[in-house]
Amino acid sequence: MKSINKFLLLFAFDHDEKLDVETQAFLLLSNVLNFFLFVIVFVEGIISLLEEKLFFAGTLLSLSVLFAFNYLYISRRPNIALYNRLLFLFIILTFVFFIIFGGSTGVNIVWVGSFPFIAINLFGRKAGSLYSLGMFVFILIDFLLLSKIIPLAQHYTLNMSVLISIYVLFSFILAYTLKFVFAQVLFSKERAMINSQNNRTSRDEQIADLSRQIRTPLSNITGILDILGKTNLSDDQRDYINTIHASANNLVNVVSNMVSTTKSNELRIQEEKISFNLFSTLNNTIRLFSENNSKQKFSLSFSAEVPSNMTGNAIKTKQIFLNILNSIAKYNLSENKEITIEVSRTNNMPGTLELLFKITATGNIPFPKEYRSDESLYGTDILLLNTSKHIQFLELGLTQKLIEQDGHLLSIKPEADKTTFEFGITFKESTQSYSVKNIKEKVSNSTSFYKPSVDIKDANILLVEDNFSNQQIIILYIKNLVNKIEVAYNGKEALDKFGKTKYDLILMDVQMPIMDGLKATKKIREIEKSTNTHIPIIAITANAFPEDKERCIASGMDDYISKPFQTEELVSKLKAHLK
Template sequence: MKFINKFLLLFSFDQDEELEVETKTTLLLTNVLNFFLFVIIFIEGIVSLLEESLFFAGPLLFLSVLFAFNYLYMGRRPNTLYYKEILFTFVILTFLFFTIFGGSTGVNIFWIGSFPFIAINLFGRNKGAIASLALFAFVLLDFLVLSTYIPKAQTYSLNIEIFASIFFIFSFVIAYTLKFIFAEVMLTKERAMINSQNSKTSQEEQISNLSRQIRTPLSNITGILDILGKTELTDDQRDYINTIHASANNMVNVVSNMVSTQKTGLNPIPEEKISFNLYSTLNNTIRLFSESNDKQKFSLSFSADIPSTMTGNAIKTKQIFLNILNGIAKYNTSEDKQINIEVSRSNNMPGTIELLFKLTSYGSIPFPKEYKSDESLYNNDILRLNTSKHIQFLELGLTQKLIEQDGHNFSISPDPEKTTFEFGITFFENTQSYSVQNIKEKVSTTDSFFKASVDIKDANILLVEDNFSNQQIMILYIKNEVKKIEVAYNGKEALDKFGKAKYDLILMDVQMPIMDGFKATQKIREIEKSTNTHTPIIAVTANAFPEDKERCIVSGMDDYISKPFQPEDLIQKIKHHLS
């Protein structure tokens, strides 16, 4: 069986194009049929030639040449139009020749029994059945009429005619039945797969909605507890408040773990390939982390042969970096963190750009002791096992799947003083690219806007939030720092207010009726393009996962804070974006 499997795989030629499974299957089947028909007809022709029957040898050898050309030339090109149709034309000519003239071997008429299998597998049950019945009708016509009027036509005995007819009908029934069973099995599998996917998607949506609904009131609870904790309290009262606070935080962790469990699979990220500036993309991603932590330093370097712009999936690229940097920020226990990012090109093939990313985080990441063995003494299987443990410890399983989608590997190499992350991403050339060294200065200027520093007490802030109680809580958080706060109940109202007044900063909820925060942010950024201005927008949302943060940044928001949060964290973000 292994030999047969290997033999059949020879007919699946390597293709540069990414083909669908159905296309690959059809191509393989067509190539197998083409090859065996060539062998059969060629043997028939050689036998006729040896018997010096040139009347049969000439046409059969000519048909075998046509099959050989079709197999060797067109069969290797999956996008060649009418490949199956051309093969089927040769099949029809061959079987008509066998039916009318027979052959020197004496078994030629019985080859028509294979026709239903060929027709039905090439064109499906309906078209294949029609073609098979049409050929059978021609065979009967030949038996009854044509053989007496066509010169050199083969005449058959009644027994052979009956046997050939029964054999053809039997072959037709078997071929049609097998194709029907195969189609039903595939349909059942597809239905099961779709139902499973729909069930999983529905369950994930319900869990995600439940998480958001729980996080919002928890945010209000923890916020009020923080404010209440700053008032004069007795020791017992403060202890009670701390207990409530700890319980609320535990509830947040429970919700987060629940959603994480449901999202063990890879969430689909749009595979849209756009032209983008990689240096700018990474620089903006780094800025999210460096601005939130003054003691976290970054170094970003590109090799000179990397073009400034390229085509690829910018969202997935940012998602990978956000996840890795989040993991480093969460587990690196060093007080001063230094992260070096090196990007180099690993190939010089025209059209594609294979980039190798190397992130080195200096400082101690407390991997469990069993991960820290001398890996140089182990074989490759042990190395891969430890890498999997490192990825699991840093909660980077999703990131690994994103990287492996392009056929690349993700490795983590921990040392006592540093941890190195290495992976590759595939991009495509953009014909309007320039050297990255020519655009580094442009990145720093085009991505920033000249804006005078504003003191938080003098700032005019727009709060966009549809829930009244949430509005009151947010105002309570910042009212001691900010004197002027205006409120909009949805994105449409926020746009109207933005067009009539000048705001120094916007606090934007994400999910709102009429117009959500993403759409409102995009509209605001479109308006600002004509005025060459930029108003900082901070997303305030109960959506608390990396893909949620990424979506906020991609839509044009400057920052993101997830509920529940400490009021001081929100104040610090506001001060940062006003300065």
């Protein structure tokens, strides 16, 4: 087996390493086919030459030259599609010659039995089957007509014609069956892998949600304890307060350890960035669904500015599409579905590709009535609130998390006759990658903002927080230290206040209704570009995962503080960013 593996590696060229795994496997198969067909045709040509059958020798040796040229020159070129088209053309010419003339031995038609295996493996079950059936029809035409009118053509008896026809038909059925079984096994393994990842992630999502729910009241408890500790207390009262404070801190450590343990045990998708062909990746994903359901039609289109190759996480991209298409197949009740996938570019920054994916599925997904809203009354804000319910109904929680890793959002817009899914993914045009920290440092070093230094006692603060208790605790923390505090209950309200009043710093919660803190921050940064100003924004959130901090920084926030926190920690950050 090791010898065979080493032999096969001889057909892998240097440029194969730059291709994705599926293209590498496909190219290896083409190279092996090209080589062995060259050997077969060349040996047949030499035998014919030795037997002085000049017609057969000339034709077969000419075909061997074509195979050699295709293998030695065309296969090294970057145009892989041209290489495979020429290879298949030469294969057809060779088999047509064997069918009509029988080759030097007169029985080379038996090689045609391999044609269905070649065609189906090169072009898939659908196209490969059409080519195979076309070759079978040509064989029948040769038996009935061509063998009788073409000079030097091989004549077949009736028995031989019937046996060859059965042999070729059996080869086609066998090739189709093997490809079908292989596709089913591969599809089942891929589904099992995704389900396994989804199951493992569900526990993490539950613990993360539990951690957030515990941290919020803990923050209030420790805040009140800090404030009580600064009042006039008896020795016994102060001892009680210290005991409660110590217990609260222990509970904070338990929650933090629980989150850390969950993250260390979590099965994460590899973040390895590789160069891959996005169209090929999406097309192969679509094929998993289209080959098993003829009533499900797909349309894939790329805008002109989207390059064919890019650097990014191909595995994560494929999993996102598999999850969404699987949900459409599972919940869309329409028998005939048309699914349109549109890919466009949303930025013009060199080196970075911000791509917008729009998946539109015709038909009806029966969302519960309570998930629907009257657009004429509520507009898009209520629809944003319902998106999380749509995601939960379609079991796309993991998919949402994968998309949010790049700082993007998953949007689901249900209508009477169709449902639209929109989301973004970030790729790179080059193989060089930057961390969030490097990007932030690069921006801060290259861009000069006007931000005057402000003393904390003169500072006007905007607190963006939807929880009333949290508002009161933070106000108690800093009301005696700053000049003024104003409160906004969500990101949309914060944007309205930001447009009307000048603030020196914003304390921003992340998870809020109507508009979350990440989106509000991005919009504030967009507004500031026209004024060349920069207001410090500090995230205050109960989310404790490292990627939560990365998302905050990537959205444009300047700092991050996780609940529960000490008064000194918050005051220290305020002073640092007001200078």
